[in-house]
Amino acid sequence: MSKCRAGEADSFCVARLHKLGATDFRSERVRTTDAQTPAISIRGLTKQYGSLTALKDLNLEVVQGEVLGFLGLNGAGKTTAIRLLLDLLRPTSGKAFIFGHDCWTEGLAARARVGYLPGELGLYPDLTGFEVLDFLAGISRQAVDKRRRQELFDRLELPHSDLRRKLRQYSTGMKRKLGLIQAFQADPPLLILDEPTEGLDPLMQESFYVLLQDAKQKGRTVFMSSHVLSEVERVCDRIALLRKGELVLLSSMEASRQLAPRRIRVFFKQDVRVPPDLPPGHEFVETFPQTWHLNVVGPLGPLLAVLARLPVKDLEVQEARLEDVVLKYYREGAS
Amino acid sequence: MTGPILLLSLSLKRARTLLVATGLLLAAFQVLLVLIASSIHPSKFEDLAALLPPFVRALLGPAVASVMSFGGIVCLGYFDLAIVAALLALIIALATLPASEVETGFADLILARPLRRHWIITRTIALVLISTLMMVALMMAGTWVGLAMLAPDDAQWPSPMMIGSLALNLGMLMLCWSSVALALAAACRRSVASATTGLLALAALLLDLTARLWPAAEPFAWLSPFRYFIPFDLVMGTALPVENILVLWAIAMSGFTVAYLLFSQRDISH
Numbered sequence: 001m002s003k004c005r006a007g008e009a010d011s012f013c014v015a016r017l018h019k020l021g022a023t024d025f026r027s028e029r030v031r032t033t034d035a036q037t038p039a040i041s042i043r044g045l046t047k048q049y050g051s052l053t054a055l056k057d058l059n060l061e062v063v064q065g066e067v068l069g070f071l072g073l074n075g076a077g078k079t080t081a082i083r084l085l086l087d088l089l090r091p092t093s094g095k096a097f098i099f100g101h102d103c104w105t106e107g108l109a110a111r112a113r114v115g116y117l118p119g120e121l122g123l124y125p126d127l128t129g130f131e132v133l134d135f136l137a138g139i140s141r142q143a144v145d146k147r148r149r150q151e152l153f154d155r156l157e158l159p160h161s162d163l164r165r166k167l168r169q170y171s172t173g174m175k176r177k178l179g180l181i182q183a184f185q186a187d188p189p190l191l192i193l194d195e196p197t198e199g200l201d202p203l204m205q206e207s208f209y210v211l212l213q214d215a216k217q218k219g220r221t222v223f224m225s226s227h228v229l230s231e232v233e234r235v236c237d238r239i240a241l242l243r244k245g246e247l248v249l250l251s252s253m254e255a256s257r258q259l260a261p262r263r264i265r266v267f268f269k270q271d272v273r274v275p276p277d278l279p280p281g282h283e284f285v286e287t288f289p290q291t292w293h294l295n296v297v298g299p300l301g302p303l304l305a306v307l308a309r310l311p312v313k314d315l316e317v318q319e320a321r322l323e324d325v326v327l328k329y330y331r332e333g334a335s
Numbered sequence: 336m337t338g339p340i341l342l343l344s345l346s347l348k349r350a351r352t353l354l355v356a357t358g359l360l361l362a363a364f365q366v367l368l369v370l371i372a373s374s375i376h377p378s379k380f381e382d383l384a385a386l387l388p389p390f391v392r393a394l395l396g397p398a399v400a401s402v403m404s405f406g407g408i409v410c411l412g413y414f415d416l417a418i419v420a421a422l423l424a425l426i427i428a429l430a431t432l433p434a435s436e437v438e439t440g441f442a443d444l445i446l447a448r449p450l451r452r453h454w455i456i457t458r459t460i461a462l463v464l465i466s467t468l469m470m471v472a473l474m475m476a477g478t479w480v481g482l483a484m485l486a487p488d489d490a491q492w493p494s495p496m497m498i499g500s501l502a503l504n505l506g507m508l509m510l511c512w513s514s515v516a517l518a519l520a521a522a523c524r525r526s527v528a529s530a531t532t533g534l535l536a537l538a539a540l541l542l543d544l545t546a547r548l549w550p551a552a553e554p555f556a557w558l559s560p561f562r563y564f565i566p567f568d569l570v571m572g573t574a575l576p577v578e579n580i581l582v583l584w585a586i587a588m589s590g591f592t593v594a595y596l597l598f599s600q601r602d603i604s605h
Contacts, residue, residue, distance in 0.1 A: 083443075083602075083603070083604065086443075086446070086447040087446070088442075088443060088446055088447065088602070088603040088604070089602045089603065089604060090600065090602060107449075108449040108450075108451065109449075111447060111448055111449045112448075112449040114447065114448075116443075116444075116447040116448075118440060118443045118444065118447070120440050120605075121440065121444070122436075122439040122440020122441040122442070122443060122444060122605070123441065123444070124349065124439075124441065126349065135341060135345055136444060136445075136448070138337060138338065138341045139337070139338035139341050139342060139445055139448050139450050140338075140448045140449065141337065141338065141448075141449055182444075192447075
């Protein structure tokens with residue numbers, strides 16, 4: 001089983017992806033090692049609850065301006081990592097920094113740069129939407145531009161009439177919208193979002209993606225956990241995958257897709273014989289006299305060389321999906 | 336300072352209905368006591384004392400005559416068991432707010448912002464202090480309004496010093512138990528903190544009462560905060576000893592300090 005071990009996650013993935021011909025991931029790494037301070041820097045972070053290790057020796061850097069998707073099954077340690085960054089949990093060992101500020105010794109400076117959306121919004125039902133937003137803006141010591149806030153109301157379709165209502169009258173989706181607004185309203189340089197689209201309808205999910213795109217264009221950094229792989233695939237630049245508290249994958253979106261096999265279907269003009277062996281990384285799924293179904297990991301060159309000698313009528317290449325990569329890692333963990 | 340003040344304002348705003356309603360009820364009860372005391376003929380107070388069960392007379396000791404007087408009945412609200420229990424329940428509910436905020440996830444939202452953790456505890460102490468002051472102030476206001484409006488001309492009013500001492504002693508007792516509740520709430524769930532404080536208060540009260548009735552328990556009575564709550568002595572005209580205030584103050588300060596320490600080290604998880 002291949003995985004990014006603690007402390008060597010980056011180098012391992014760089015090496016492996018380089019072998020696969022991925023270049024963009026390496027360029028991402030170059031950006032990280034520049035003098036530019038990472039938005040998030042996590043070094044050897046471990047959190048234990050008695051004998052249970054919720055997070056084990058996590059090493060991760062999020063560069064400024066990127067959107068990093070934090071993936072993992074329930075209980076993988078995603079929320080634990082987020083809560084450690086925000087000083088809600090105290091680490092067993094390790095360090096974490098937000099824009100160079102130690103999350104514990106300089107917690108105020110670190111958190112002053114963060115907009116946070118928790119997985120579960122603990123809001124008082126007897127407050128109105130406006131009261132919640134004003135209160136949270138007030139204790140954030142972050143200036144909130146009224147036009148910016150209004151823009152968020154409009155984009156997430158939360159009218160003033162709803163914002164004047166008590167939260168006990170809010171639906172789950174409305175609460176989630178309010179949560180997003182409170183996280184985005186001060187336009188912080190770093191957004192930490194825990195399952196941001198949970199409870200949002202498809203239209204609002206679209207609005208959220210646009211919001212995220214805008215934040216990215218303005219150079220904001222986004223660190224988001226999600227279960228929705230299509231969403232991660234769409235909005236994230238990189239993914240970090242946790243399994244049982246350990247980082248098992250850290251790669252750019254494009255490079256990560258190359259970790260999964262592409263599905264190839266080859267159609268022939270006439271019956272062909274199945275070759276006795278295929279190049280490494282090639283695997284037959286099904287074979288028929290005039291059709292082959294294969295899975296290919298890595299470049300297609302060797303396969304094309306084989307096919308060049310055969311009467312090929314058509315070739316169908318299905319790009320690898322993030323889902324295939326992630327599920328593979330999940331299954332490896334389960335097994 | 337904006338953040339902590341906002342936090343306190345929000346807590347006061349959310350508790351205002353409970354505080355105002357409780358305060359007004361207590362004030363109304365004080366007026367009612369004046370009305371009851373006024374309705375008793377001065378010569379009948381001794382007969383009233385004779386109706387008390389023997390164990391109550393034993394508990395009251397030499398204070399029987401003072402308690403069963405116009406002034407004693409007017410002051411009953413400051414040591415009536417039901418009133419004390421209600422005030423302790425109120426103060427425990429307020430002091431366990433940090434635990435509730437952690438459990439509901441509200442603490443996540445506020446502590447993920449540039450706000451120091453200790454402000455949650457400081458806010459709660461301020462909330463408890465304001466509430467205690469408000470309750471005893473409204474009780475005293477009820478007593479004076481009742482006396483001014485309803486007391487017979489020939490009735491002997493309790494002295495302002497006596498009312499003030501009773502209110503101070505009661506307020507300190509409330510602060511003492513709020514600190515116990517807060518210390519527990521800094522580390523436990525709200526239900527656990529509330530129940531444990533309630534049980535501790537009950538045990539302490541029983542210890543104090545037992546010691547008053549059974550001399551063998553007397554050596555342990557100093558452990559009970561209720562030992563330093565001496566309304567019967569105050570009704571007899573004794574000045575409130577500074578030591579009693581200091582002991583209750585020391586317990587309160589210890590509880591608050593433990594609360595700061597525990598809350599600063601705990602994980603905020605629900």
